[in-house]
Amino acid sequence: MALYVYKFGGTSVGSVERIKSVAEKVKKAHDSGDQIVVVVSAMSGETNRLVALAKEMQTQPTEREMDVLLSTGEQVTISLLCMALHNLGCDASSYTGGQVKILTDSSHTKARIREIEDAKIHADLKDRKVVVVAGFQGVDEYGNITTLGRGGSDTTAVALAAALKADECQIYTDVDGVYTTDPRVEPKARRLDHITFEEMLEMASLGSKVLQIRSVEFAGKYNVALRVLSSFKEGCGTLITYKESQMESALISGIAFNRDEAKLTITGVPDLPGVAFKILSPVADANIEVDMIVQNIADDATTDFTFTVHRNDYQRAKTSLEKTCAELGARKVTGDDTIVKVSIVGVGMRSHAGIASTMFKTLAAEGINIRMISTSEIKISVVVDEKYLELAVRALHAAFKLDQGVES
Amino acid sequence: MALYVYKFGGTSVGSVERIKSVAEKVKKAHDSGDQIVVVVSAMSGETNRLVALAKEMQTQPTEREMDVLLSTGEQVTISLLCMALHNLGCDASSYTGGQVKILTDSSHTKARIREIEDAKIHADLKDRKVVVVAGFQGVDEYGNITTLGRGGSDTTAVALAAALKADECQIYTDVDGVYTTDPRVEPKARRLDHITFEEMLEMASLGSKVLQIRSVEFAGKYNVALRVLSSFKEGCGTLITYKESQMESALISGIAFNRDEAKLTITGVPDLPGVAFKILSPVADANIEVDMIVQNIADDATTDFTFTVHRNDYQRAKTSLEKTCAELGARKVTGDDTIVKVSIVGVGMRSHAGIASTMFKTLAAEGINIRMISTSEIKISVVVDEKYLELAVRALHAAFKLDQGVES
Numbered sequence: 063m064a065l066y067v068y069k070f071g072g073t074s075v076g077s078v079e080r081i082k083s084v085a086e087k088v089k090k091a092h093d094s095g096d097q098i099v100v101v102v103s104a105m106s107g108e109t110n111r112l113v114a115l116a117k118e119m120q121t122q123p124t125e126r127e128m129d130v131l132l133s134t135g136e137q138v139t140i141s142l143l144c145m146a147l148h149n150l151g152c153d154a155s156s157y158t159g160g161q162v163k164i165l166t167d168s169s170h171t172k173a174r175i176r177e178i179e180d181a182k183i184h185a186d187l188k189d190r191k192v193v194v195v196a197g198f199q200g201v202d203e204y205g206n207i208t209t210l211g212r213g214g215s216d217t218t219a220v221a222l223a224a225a226l227k228a229d230e231c232q233i234y235t236d237v238d239g240v241y242t243t244d245p246r247v248e249p250k251a252r253r254l255d256h257i258t259f260e261e262m263l264e265m266a267s268l269g270s271k272v273l274q275i276r277s278v279e280f281a282g283k284y285n286v287a288l289r290v291l292s293s294f295k296e297g298c299g300t301l302i303t304y305k306e307s308q309m310e311s312a313l314i315s316g317i318a319f320n321r322d323e324a325k326l327t328i329t330g331v332p333d334l335p336g337v338a339f340k341i342l343s344p345v346a347d348a349n350i351e352v353d354m355i356v357q358n359i360a361d362d363a364t365t366d367f368t369f370t371v372h373r374n375d376y377q378r379a380k381t382s383l384e385k386t387c388a389e390l391g392a393r394k395v396t397g398d399d400t401i402v403k404v405s406i407v408g409v410g411m412r413s414h415a416g417i418a419s420t421m422f423k424t425l426a427a428e429g430i431n432i433r434m435i436s437t438s439e440i441k442i443s444v445v446v447d448e449k450y451l452e453l454a455v456r457a458l459h460a461a462f463k464l465d466q467g468v469e470s
Numbered sequence: 471m472a473l474y475v476y477k478f479g480g481t482s483v484g485s486v487e488r489i490k491s492v493a494e495k496v497k498k499a500h501d502s503g504d505q506i507v508v509v510v511s512a513m514s515g516e517t518n519r520l521v522a523l524a525k526e527m528q529t530q531p532t533e534r535e536m537d538v539l540l541s542t543g544e545q546v547t548i549s550l551l552c553m554a555l556h557n558l559g560c561d562a563s564s565y566t567g568g569q570v571k572i573l574t575d576s577s578h579t580k581a582r583i584r585e586i587e588d589a590k591i592h593a594d595l596k597d598r599k600v601v602v603v604a605g606f607q608g609v610d611e612y613g614n615i616t617t618l619g620r621g622g623s624d625t626t627a628v629a630l631a632a633a634l635k636a637d638e639c640q641i642y643t644d645v646d647g648v649y650t651t652d653p654r655v656e657p658k659a660r661r662l663d664h665i666t667f668e669e670m671l672e673m674a675s676l677g678s679k680v681l682q683i684r685s686v687e688f689a690g691k692y693n694v695a696l697r698v699l700s701s702f703k704e705g706c707g708t709l710i711t712y713k714e715s716q717m718e719s720a721l722i723s724g725i726a727f728n729r730d731e732a733k734l735t736i737t738g739v740p741d742l743p744g745v746a747f748k749i750l751s752p753v754a755d756a757n758i759e760v761d762m763i764v765q766n767i768a769d770d771a772t773t774d775f776t777f778t779v780h781r782n783d784y785q786r787a788k789t790s791l792e793k794t795c796a797e798l799g800a801r802k803v804t805g806d807d808t809i810v811k812v813s814i815v816g817v818g819m820r821s822h823a824g825i826a827s828t829m830f831k832t833l834a835a836e837g838i839n840i841r842m843i844s845t846s847e848i849k850i851s852v853v854v855d856e857k858y859l860e861l862a863v864r865a866l867h868a869a870f871k872l873d874q875g876v877e878s
């Protein structure tokens with residue numbers, strides 16, 4: 063007998079029929095003898111409907127009241143799912159975040175979970191009930207309703223799995239797992255049976271948006287085995303754990319990419335201590351997020367400094383940098399907002415040399431010029447012209463034999 | 471400085487515009503220095519939408535889950551009203567039934583209020599905040615969400631007014647008060663400035679459905695001054711208290727009537743002890759509610775027994791009574807499902823003789839035959855043929871000078 067936490071997102075519970083189909087899936091698992099806790103989101107469309115109502119009341123709706131409003135979305139789903147389960151003869155009880163209770167801090171609309179009381183859930187599970195919990199919401203120490211922010215239902219599921227010491231937390235979504243890369247770019251992309259937390263974090267932050275980063279961090283922190291599966295088709299999905307793949311040959315797990323990148327370079331900066339701070343702090347003050355940062359020492363006691371930002375922030379960052387350029391007596395500012403970032407991710411990289419050179423050789427063979435390079439323990443990112451994105455992804459996918467399943 | 475509890479029903483908060491107009495009304499009262507607690511229902515249509523969703527899940531939805539579902543309706547309204555108040559620069563906080571908390575028993579879908587914690591509300595009022603409370607809902611001792619059943623928001627308002635020792639509980643609705651009779655039958659019907667709890671109970675149970683009976687009983691029990699007003703037009707409405715009208719001449723407060731009545735008579739019943747029980751218990755067992763009951767002793771040691779039921783129950787009651795007739799050896803069963811009940815109500819009746827005879831004389835003068843009579847301390851009801859309903863109401867309205875305001 064195992065204890066599972068299932069999470070179904072808005073699309074998976076988006077209609078009466080889909081809620082009924084979720085109920086059938088849950089009942090089947092429950093009938094097989096496992097203990098099941100289900101976390102659900104609001105029916106798709108419901109949150110947007112409520113937000114629109116709020117905005118008609120107040121241009122900038124009060125956050126405390128926004129949480130009172132939005133939390134009704136999941137509350138509707140938990141009751142409907144329980145009714146659907148009862149209709150199948152499966153005993154089940156619903157709980158709002160406040161009823162569980164999921165204690166959070168008081169940061170309305172983006173609260174953090176502090177503690178979960180598991181007594182009621184354990185009692186229900188012992189009575190062979192399915193427990194259905196509203197995702198995304200909690201309650202602060204004063205009894206105010208809070209919400210965890212976008213994607214918060216994933217976090218609720220992982221936090222519950224950690225608190226209940228569940229065997230696995232299964233996130234049901236509209237994709238059937240994590241892929242070696244985006245199948246829209248490389249049709250040969252393959253679903254991974256297994257990936258580590260660290261790889262998943264690098265994949266997610268680099269653009270493969272299957273899971274909310276925060277829930278992956280949370281799962282990693284509390285060592286919760288996390289599985290991504292499809293609500294709509296059978297399959298074992300992708301398991302995310304600390305364990306590295308058994309097969310020595312799986313050097314690289316996947317190829318991630320970001321389309322909306324732009325790069326800025328300031329050249330001929332007098333190379334003095336603190337120059338990086340002087341260049342980047344005005345950018346940070348303008349609330350612009352900087353991604354990759356590369357600094358080259360030139361030979362004339364000056365330095366060249368390059369960084370990337372989101373393409374939407376390109377003009378603002380350039381204006382700020384030109385001001386800094388004048389202040390520092392640097393030579394000039396150049397930029398390019400037609401670049402992309404392509405990254406290979408894999409824990410195998412740690413123990414295997416030659417991966418970077420395979421990557422560079424592959425890109426060179428296709429005539430793709432690398433404009434920037436940045437590396438970490440388990441990832442190598444390169445910046446290339448956006449016209450090469452698809453070619454680069456496919457070439458690397460082939461070079462690292464990602465289309466050939468080695469795991470299962 | 472007075473403390474008021476306002477209650478706005480579903481129609482009064484049925485759209486974004488109406489919620490905004492409620493907010494303006496509340497802000498105006500609050501600005502004048504009074505302390506305001508507002509109880510709101512779900513936006514009109516919302517409860518029906520949720521019930522329809524539930525019925526798609528389960529033919530007979532589980533009551534506990536129904537309460538979880540339906541309570542979201544008021545939760546949406548409290549947050550939207552607070553946002554609208556904030557938008558007007560008026561400080562306000564929302565509370566669900568569970569947050570207040572309004573402790574009830576565990577009878578899901580028809581819970582009874584046991585106790586109200588008033589600490590949070592008093593603290594907010596002291597801080598010059600408007601307090602907005604979700605009507606219709608509470609929480610049981612185990613933390614389960616409960617609802618009070620149809621019209622429960624009125625009960626919430628009255629219970630809060632009692633707990634907070636409010637100066638007045640004002641129920642805003644789509645009529646502007648309690649009338650001497652239904653203005654659709656007698657256009658000269660006049661709004662009463664004042665009526666007693668007892669009269670209101672008789673008026674309500676007899677068909678003037680302005681307020682939920684339960685909330686009037688509650689207000690009477692805890693001596694809460696209750697006022698019915700219109701959400702949509704100005705006016706002082708009708709005040710309901712224990713105090714009797716000051717004016718000696720106000721013998722009768724109003725004329726109520728019930729259209730959907732039917733009467734059944736069993737004649738020639740051997741007059742033995744227990745005969746009333748033998749006749750009525752099969753009817754009660756069939757779950758049919760009996761209203762008026764009249765028994766006449768005939769001169770041949772047999773008795774005639776007549777009672778009224780709702781017209782929808784007429785055929786079932788008749789079948790049951792015919793079986794009883796055979797068992798008791800009674801003569802025969804007759805019935806009529808084209809009758810109505812007309813009642814005059816007024817506390818003045820207690821101390822004034824001659825009211826019944828005025829009533830009977832008035833009806834006789836119009837050629838209206840009285841088929842049954844039943845009296846209580848503050849009301850006289852007669853059963854007449856349904857074709858006389860409007861004539862009877864108008865004749866009595868004129869006879870008791872109800873079109874002539876004597877109070878204000």
